[in-house]
Amino acid sequence: MTSASxxxxxxEHADDEIVPRDIRFDISGNAERHWFGGDPLRTAMVDGFSIFLPEGERFFIRSLKHYASKLGDPELIKEINGYAVQEAFHTREHEDYNRTIARLGYDVEEMERPIKYVLGNVSVPLIRLAVTCAIEHMTANFSTMTLxxxxxxxxxxxAYRRLWMWHALEELEHKAVALDVYKRAAAGMPAWKRYGLRVSAMNGTAFHFSRILLRNVRLYAQADGIRTGFRFWSRFAWLLLVRPGYTxxxxxxxxRYYKPGYDPRKVDDSDLIRKGRAWLANEYAAGDPAKETPAR
Structure with missing residues (x-):
């Protein structure tokens, strides 16, 4: 690839730089019912993650933007703005992704219903921020594993592989922003209370995420005419715990999130970020059909 193209x-970007990438992956134009190696269950698990994202990403942006004008820290405000642009692009691409899932015959509206209900009931700004930190940590773990x-x-x-690699890369680039904002927003609280809120938010988030994901995988399988009995859930457990062993x-x-004083910046993911950037640039150089437009 020439520098002009x-x-x-x-x-070249610093390892800790947040780089918005306005790339369109055209999932709707590459729709495939069982796109993950022809495997309905693996596809259901990853598509189930996408179901969470548009509503979740709008929730994240609102949570951080609430504090942007209150922090008085230009560098952190710049990080929030970069984070928000990345998440806005993620929202756009996963809305296209989820519309494609619906067009393929799955009840996306029903799958999104409990997500909207749970997130819609989190109204206290600091709790919204703590939930955002929890989900960002979970997403960063998925991203680390992916890269x-x-x-x-x-x-x-x-097309699906490129989208998930792109998403994983950007999640690692902004993995620390939400917790940076939380530390500033909760600075006046006693350390034990700040830690307690952070961990409680993670416990509640992990519970609801697991419950809703299992429900949606079942709905997804039923739309495929697959019985969700013992053999189905045994294979689900195998995928999570053995091979490939996502969990x-x-x-x-x-x-690590449960350690007092946990700071994602102390976990060095710079090699993975460089690896992800190189992978994405190589895909583009090789004639990636994704449409790239200048980041705004």
Whole structure:
């Protein structure tokens, strides 16, 4: 790729820089019912994650923007703005993704209903921020696993694989922003209370995420005419715990959140970020059909 043809996001950037990438992956134009290696269950698990994202990302942006004018820290405000732009692009792409899921015959509206209900009932700004921190940590763990074990998506439809690799990269780039804002917003609280709220928000978030994901995987399978009995859930557990072992590969990283004083900036993901940037730039150089437009 020549420097003249290189998109703005593919150039040199600091490892901790938040780089908005306005890329369109056209999932609607590459729709495939079982895009993940022809496997309905693996597809249902990852599509189930996408179901959470548009509503979740709007929730995240509102949570951080609420505090942007109150912090008085230009550098942190700049990070919030970069975060918000990345998340806005994620929202756009996952709305297209979810419309595609619905067009393929799945009841996305019913799958989104409990997500909207749970997030809609979180009204206290600091609690919204603590929930955002929890979800961002969970998403960063998924992203670390995706970039470290790229072979997991080797047999996926290319358009879907590119979207998830792009999303994983940007989640790692902004992984610390929400917790940075939380530390500033809750600075006047005793340390034990600040820690208690952060951990309680994670406990509640993990519970609701797991409950809703299991429900939506069941709805997804039923739309495919698949019986969700013992054999189905046994294979689901196998995928989570054994091979590829999504939960097994990310559990230790998830548990770090429960350490007092946890700071994601102390976890060095710079190699993974560089690896993800190189992967995405190579895809673009190789003739990626995704449409890239300048980040605004």
């Amino acid at each position: 290189m998109p703005s996001w593919a150039g 470290r074990h790229q072979e997991i998506f080797a047999d996926a439809n290319p 097994r590969l990310s559990l230790l990283a998830f548990l």
